[in-house]
Amino acid sequence: MAQRNMADVLMKAAREKAGRPPASSKEKEKEKEKKEKERKEENCITADGASENGAAKSELVTVDNFEAELLKNKMDFDPNKAAFWKKGEQVPFIFLARALDLISNTTKRLAITEIICNVFRTVIATTPEDLLAVVYLAANKIAPAHEGVELGIGDAAIIKTLAEAYGRKEDQIKSQLKAMGDLGLVAKASRSTQRLMFKPPPLTCVKVLETFRVIAKEAGNQSMDKKRGRMKGLLVAATDCEPLYVVRLLQSKLRIGLQEATVMVALAQAAVLSEQPRVPASKLPERLELAAQTMKSVYSILPVFDKIVPILLSEGIEKLSKLCTFTPGVPVGPMLAKPTKGVSEVLDKFQDLEFTCEYKYDGERAQIHYLEDGTVEIYSRNAERNTVKFPDIVAAVSRYKKPEVSSFVLDCEVVAYDPEKEKILPFQVLSTRARKGVILSDIKVKVCIFAFDLLYINGRNLLNEQLIVRREELYTSFTEVKGEFLFATATNTREVDEMQKFLDAAINDCCEGLIVKTLKTDATYEPAKRSNNWLKLKKDYMDSVGDSLDLVPVGGYLGRGKRTGVYGAFLLACYDEDSETYQSICKIGTGFSEVVLEERSASLRQHVLEKPPPYYRYGETLGVDVWFEPVEVWEVKAADLSISPVHKAANGLVDPVKGISLRFPRLLRLREDKTPEQATSAAQVAELYRAQKITHTARDGDSDED
Known part of the structure; x- marks a missing residue:
């Protein structure tokens, strides 16, 4: 406002000096129109x-x-x-x-x-x-x-930067944030009210990305001041809706329902549609579908746009699979298993195939890369770099390989382990280990590696080999070390009684159950896929609902009585991969200790939304008090699934109008190793419903008996 008043004073003085009277309202309007025309x-x-x-x-x-x-x-x-x-x-x-x-x-x-x-x-x-x-x-x-590059920017730093960039007070920004619920919207509103004496050069996409990468690399003394300085430069130059997306990108929260999977499909389609000569219209649908499949397959093996995009531009989509291949040091998407309800179902599905049964360990999935130069990298199931979390594994892994092995990629489970009692410990014990800044001498929770697959050995890609070949390479390339490195316990029996005994043994050994895998036919490694060739059989499958579900808290209900000050219950949702929406499946208020309830409430309180995003699907009568961003994944167990007129999970997949809900859900644990997009899908919910052996007719209807 001060800047605008000063500009008016200067203009008036200039007119008087030139002997002209102050501008009339009509002159001002004409001048405004002229400037607008020039801007366009x-x-x-x-x-x-x-x-x-x-x-x-x-x-x-x-x-x-x-x-x-x-x-x-x-x-x-x-x-x-x-x-x-x-x-x-x-x-x-x-x-x-x-x-x-x-x-x-x-x-x-x-x-x-x-x-x-x-x-x-x-x-x-x-x-x-x-x-x-x-x-x-x-x-x-x-x-x-997998590179672990993070901006390291919290909301407090963004608030301070917004105040500096737009000449406002931090208290004003915080007050507006409370009303709007979105720092991006606050940034856009702040920029629209600001006037600049000198207009900076327009932002470009390259400039924005380069600045973000420089911000991520800032370290040491005064690094936060430097980060804020670079953010301020972007915000001052931003116009129109640019501040909104600069801030949301800084937060890594676009909040518009645009997922990475959609970006990949769109990129593949753009490559096809940009080809010269153009693809004939009659062949275009098939070509676009094939291109999308190619892009997804390539990205699951080499999730690096820096390598994919240049090849896409120079060689086209058709050569992408040949030129973008499995590379040690870059994690591939882990192969996943589908749930089954019992031994008999496994035998029905694999009746004509040779298969093997392995213990399903209750730990953390890990992909260990050992490179030619001796470098070791460890990645989680969602490609996060966990090398710093497990310095004990990094220091010891070279002792497990045989001398002739120069490089490998190992798929395994890292499990908390008591070496004295030679006993596997629960996942909750493993979760107490620090995630960053772990010092080898300070480690109290010991771990054991249970190796079950080998994806790469001495320059040889094994993804397309059958499991029997990969397993043989695993057994001959490594040596077991008691309490540190062991092969997953396995058996190849086809007898019902023996499989049941093996399942019982796995449960007695503190495992979740079994993973059953095809051995010689259709037994290649399928990155980033939940394959029919891997089936999981967990101890909880003896209940009516075969598998636990990984769900996303999207809403909260204010607590009352003893739960005043925290959320008394939460609305959970599954994720639909096709529509890229979160679909409500149940309310949950049980399975929480006071400590866990306080932790989850405090965590989600930082991600409150002013209103539900357009990619949430839910019944209007659910009466949610507070909406959350999709940021956490909770593992949940329930009595069974039923048709619901209120919840929207798997809507249209089982019933043409109604969705599916959980009856009597209870919280098992927080899944820190999963992103919201990796939550249980709507298709999986439909599969679990169909797999139930009980009749749902008497139970259909709304099921919020939680």
Whole structure:
């Protein structure tokens, strides 16, 4: 306001000095219109990339009207009509920010895919060298997950930076945050009320990504001051809706329902649609589907956009599988098992196949990479770098391999272990180990590695080998060390009684149950897939619900009585991979100790939303008091599943109108090794419902008896 008043005073003084009277309201209006016209002309080029003066009859594309182009379907879309910058110029960040705004206004997965695909096609047609930066920002990443690059920015730092960038007080920012529930919206509102004496250069996608990466690398003395300085530079230069997405990207929370899987599909489709000559319309659907499958497969083996995007641009989608292959040091997506309800079901599914049964250990999935130079890296099931968490494994792993082994990638389970009693300890004991800054001499919880698969050995990729071959390589390449490194206990029996005894033995040895795997046929390693060729049989399968479910808390109910001050119950949801939505499945209020309830309430209180996002599906009568961002995964056990007119889980998969809900759910534990997108899927919920051997007719109806 002070800046604007000063500008008016200076303008008035200039007019008086020139002998002109103060500007009338009409003159002010004309001057305003002139400036607006100039602003549009600055941000304007013709659809064919020429300047406006060079092609007066061409259709004009501006920062204010290109969204209509992005909303067109793939057959009608022309990337040259969506670009408002010249070919070869860096892609403006406002282009991506406006596209993200379009996505935030729809819940339809196909529409979201179409928009982001059109974004990629426009970049490929104008500035292909910027595609990598645009893909990273659209995927809400700054680097591959396994590199462990983190911005290290908390809300407090963002609040302070917003105050500095926009000339406001921190208390004002906090007050507005409480009202809006979103720092991104606060940033956008703050920027819209600010006037600048000097306009910084417009932000580009490359500039934003590069700045984020520099922020992530800042360390040492005054590193936070440096981080805030770089954030401030972005926010001061940001205009329109850019501040909203700068802040959300800093928080790693886009909140618009755009998932990484959609980005991959859109990128594959953009590559096909950008090919010259174009694919015939009759063959296009099949080609697009094949491209999407190729991209997902490649990304599950090599989740590094820095390697995928350049090859995609230079060689095309068809050569991607040959040129982007399994690379030691880069984790592949772990193969997962499907649940079954009993030994007889396993035998029915594998009746014509040879299979093996292994103990299912109650620990933490780990992928250990041993490189040619002796470097050791350890990754979690969701590709997080856990090397610093297990310095004891890093120090000892070379002792387990035989001398002739120079490199390997091992799939295993890390389990808390008591070496004196030679006994496996519960997962809860393992979870007490620190995650960062672990010092070898301070470790109190010992661990044992139980190895069950070998994915790579001495330069040889084993993913396409049958399990019997991979297992033989495992047994001949490593040596067991008591209490430190053991092969997963296994048997190849097909007898019902022997399998039941083996299951009982696994439970007695503090394991969760069994994993049953095909051995010689259809027994390749399938990265990032929940395969029919691996079946899990857990001890809880003797209950009516075969498997526990991994669910996401999306809402809370204010506690009363003894639970005043914490949440008394929570609304949980499964994740639908097809629509990329979270679908409510139950309310839960049991299975919490006072300590756990306080911890979960305190954690989720930091992620409260003003209103439910458009990608939440739930019954309007649930009466949720508070909504949360999808940030945690809880393992839950229930009595059974039933059809529900209120909850939306697996809606349409079992019943054409109603969803599925859990009866009498109880909390088992927090799943820190899973992201919300890795929660139990809607399709899995439907499978569990169908697998129940009880009749649901008498139990159908709303099931919130929790």
